[in-house]
Amino acid sequence: MVARRLQSLSGSGAVAAAAIGAIAVVAGWSWGVVLIAYFVAASVLSRFRASEKESRTGGRLEKGGARDAAQVLANGAIFALAAIGSATSPDPMWQALGAGALAASAADTWATEIGTLGRAAPRSILDWSPVAVGTSGGVTAIGFAGGVAGAASIALVTWLVGWSRIATVAALIGGVVGCVLDSAIGASLQARRWCAACGMATEQRLHGCGSPTTVTGGLRWLDNDGVNALSTVAGALFGATGARYF
Numbered sequence: 001m002v003a004r005r006l007q008s009l010s011g012s013g014a015v016a017a018a019a020i021g022a023i024a025v026v027a028g029w030s031w032g033v034v035l036i037a038y039f040v041a042a043s044v045l046s047r048f049r050a051s052e053k054e055s056r057t058g059g060r061l062e063k064g065g066a067r068d069a070a071q072v073l074a075n076g077a078i079f080a081l082a083a084i085g086s087a088t089s090p091d092p093m094w095q096a097l098g099a100g101a102l103a104a105s106a107a108d109t110w111a112t113e114i115g116t117l118g119r120a121a122p123r124s125i126l127d128w129s130p131v132a133v134g135t136s137g138g139v140t141a142i143g144f145a146g147g148v149a150g151a152a153s154i155a156l157v158t159w160l161v162g163w164s165r166i167a168t169v170a171a172l173i174g175g176v177v178g179c180v181l182d183s184a185i186g187a188s189l190q191a192r193r194w195c196a197a198c199g200m201a202t203e204q205r206l207h208g209c210g211s212p213t214t215v216t217g218g219l220r221w222l223d224n225d226g227v228n229a230l231s232t233v234a235g236a237l238f239g240a241t242g243a244r245y246f
C-alpha cells in the first residue's frame, strides 16, 4: 500500500506484488525480508534523479514510473516459485534459486538506473557500436558496476537473514550472469520498435507521442518484461549451479 501510494506500483502491480509477498512469507519471514529489501532499493533507485534519467532516455524505454503486474511478475515469479518449493520441501537449494533470480532482477535494475545517470556513452554489448542512452543492450562501465552492486546487495541481505552460504554465492553469480544475459538478449532477441512520427527507436508499443510503433527487428512477442523474466530464470539456474562449486 505504501508503494502504491508513492506510485512505485500501479493498481495491478500492487495486487501482483501483494500476491508474491504473501507467497514468499509462506516460506518464512526471511523470504519476505529479502523481497522487501530488493523492492525498496529498486524503488529508491528508480526515483533518484528520475526526471534527469527520463530526459536522457527520451521515451525509448518501454515503461517508467509505476511498475505494473507484468513487470512485477517478470521480476518476482521465479522467486515466488522458489519460495513455494522451499515451503513444500525445505532445501537450501531453493534459497539459492530464489536469491539468484532476485539478484538478476536487482542487478538489471541497478545497472539501468545507475548507468543512465553516468556520463559515459553506452555501447552495444554485442558489437560494441555506440547506441543511444536507454537502448536495450547498451552498456557502460558504470552501469556494469551498478549491476554488480545490485547483485551484491541481494547477497548481503541473504547473509544478514541467515540464509545458507550457497544462496549468498548464488546471488553474486546469478546477479552478474543474469544482468549480462539481460543486456545480450535485449540487444538481440527483444522486439525493436520504431516511431515513424518522431523518427526514433523505442521499446513502447504506443509511443509517448501517441503514435503506434512498428516492429523493425527482434522477436515481435518478446518485450522488456519477457527479457527480464528470462534473465531471472538464467540468474536462478546459473546462480544455484555455480554456487555448488563453492
Ligand SMILES: [Zn+2]
Pocket (backbone or CB within 6 Å): 195, 196, 197, 198, 199, 207, 208, 209, 210, 211
Ligand atoms: Zn513518437
